[in-house]
Amino acid sequence: MLLAHVALPVPMAHTFSYEIPARLAGRTRQGARVLCSFGSRRLVGVVVTAGEGEPPPKVKALLDVLDDEPALTDELLAFLRDLSAYYLAPIGEVMRLALPPIERAVARALEDSLFETKKGISARRVQTVAPTEKLEESALGGQAGAILAHVRAVGETSLVDLEGRWKSARAAVKKLTQLGLVTTGSREVQADSFFAAPAPRDSPPELTPPQAIAVEAIATALAAPSSGGTFALHGVTGSGKTEVYLRAIVAARQQKKGSIVLVPEIALTPQLVSRFRARFGDDVAVLHSGLLPRERLVMWKRLRAGELDVAIGARSALFAPVRNLGLIVVDEEHDPSFKQEEGIRYHARDMAILRAHRAAGVCILGSATPSLETEHLSRSGKATKLVLPDRARAQPMPAVEIVDLRRMGPGPTGDKRISLPLHRALEKTLAAREQAILFLNRRGFSPAVRCEACGELCSCPSCSVALTFHKRHGERLRCHYCDFETLLPDNCVKCKSPALALEGLGTEKLEETLATAFPEAKVARLDRDVASGRTVDAVLGRMRAREIDILVGTQMVTKGHDLPHVTLVGVINADAALSLPDFRAAERAFHLLVQVAGRAGRGDVPGRVLIQTYTPEHPAIVHALRHDVNAFLERELVDRRELGYPPFSRVGLIRVDHPDEATAREACAMLANVAREAAEAASREGPGRVAILGPAPAPLARLRQRFRFRVMLRSSDRAMLRRTLLAVERARGQVERTVRTAIDIDPVQLL
């Protein structure tokens, strides 16, 4: 019988076999999308293989074939199969990552079975929900309460988004509207700003000698008969990495090959895009989250047809259907946003290496502060290091100073975290009519509320993490992990004592303290509580217009664009980033310090950076102080190797050994997500000890005992865990579980 093995978008590891009816025999090819009857549903799947074979006991026939030319090329199909095998992710869901939004005609043919796409394609306006200043009279339970907390946390959001998160969001929003707690409205889906203005063409600048060497090496690799290779491009901001990317794309074109450029989420700015458009005109597909399904489909089709040969986008652009793929660039490869943490978990940097490798293409990993993984690739000979040492535009490095909080007392505010040196530096900056940025990685007023009588911390009932006190919006305690919210209680929940103390310093309090201490200065705050999405640019705009003297903020302040009048950058507490429960804490802190330091001083005005810390001897601080990236990498690699952390660890999984291989495979596939979470946490806390963060269903308690470890869960994983538990339970006595040290991915294994 002629059979098609089809990957369907269901969370199951295997493909499903369908009979190919004679009328579809010619068009049913590998990579083509097909319409299948599946249970009572109709689904669109992808043909993974097709051919003569033994039919399974139950076979249905394919209903239709959607493509004359297969939607997925052999190259993309093979890559997706590799990705699925590597991450133990269901093949059908992986395929879906690379499929275009379904055309209107097809959607109609599918009737109401694909409501998602119908909804998406017709949405020109979206309904929005925004919080009001009004406070509820009594605590709201259930979905209404959760939705209210969410809307307050993220600001104006779309109803569609809320419906995706909560089943009866529409009803709850109606109720909240009646109570006056939220308002609803609608807005145009934002138009594509990237192509609003025509970009003036530029002419390629002269290359610096190091740039020329880098371009030469990449072009040679692209042109070689058995081409390919991975390059680690190491260069500070302003050293001209982008010019190397542009030349590499040109070199790929000369070989009739297409390119993909991956950038971190926040880096996909009009400035960056116009840089590419200036060189290549409008022959560039910009894939971003603001694209309507219709526009996304147009981009997808033009790439698939070979009309466009360059795709730029965040993480998901990795799956762009670029023809004859020859080059993948990962810019700012150390950025954590390349790691997809929800749904199908993958690391776009690692997968970029894999896809380029399998396509016999070139992968460029660019960064000023390379990840340990990339550095390890270079050192083990699996990537070629290219260094751009010169700053194309010579800028003086800012003077970085340490404020040792063990020795330095508080300034006039009396708050230890605004030390005397920092206070004086702020005074000086203000006197010179310059601007300051203060970085503090904790939003809210106080990160913890403690009972002074019994020592109990107010913590989240479902996440057991400390609740943060927010002063604005009515003195509330909020969980920064799950958005749980409650009013500040009058008494300790445990001992009923009224002696509750606000501990620690958040951006909200810092802003307030500074506003009092410097009444003549304009102090503003930039964090997720005051700025959602587009409003970040508004705050940065006010900063550029010098309407703000001191800007206090979280991570967000490190990512902004040019702020030429900032001459002082203060890091309030470098130890906060260093003590995060994450084996990458030192690495992230180092990136952060180098990045934030880069904010100070531009052009002729020398900048000044003050880093406040209790651990001035920490390598991340010492090396950030000297701008010495290589020394930091060297040191951190040694530590990682000793501890067996990535990039030296092997991929580990919760292994299920079972005499029946199919059962074992199924259990493994189901465990994959949990394994990944457990793995990360295990690497932080040591094998076998993983924290529970998140509401735990009753079966979890049993799982904990049986596996002798605890699992960190996000709500979406709970259903899967329940199933897993069942599968394990069923095979009780025959299943042997081994929990190896299960950690991150080692990209070295891919090559």
Added chain:
DNA sequence: AGCACGCCGACT
């Protein structure tokens, strides 16, 4: 993941 089937509680 959906979706059907099925079995128990509070409403017209």
Added chain:
DNA sequence: GTCGGCGTGCTC
């Protein structure tokens, strides 16, 4: 009497 909650099992 039935509407609707979610537990259980299945999908070529």
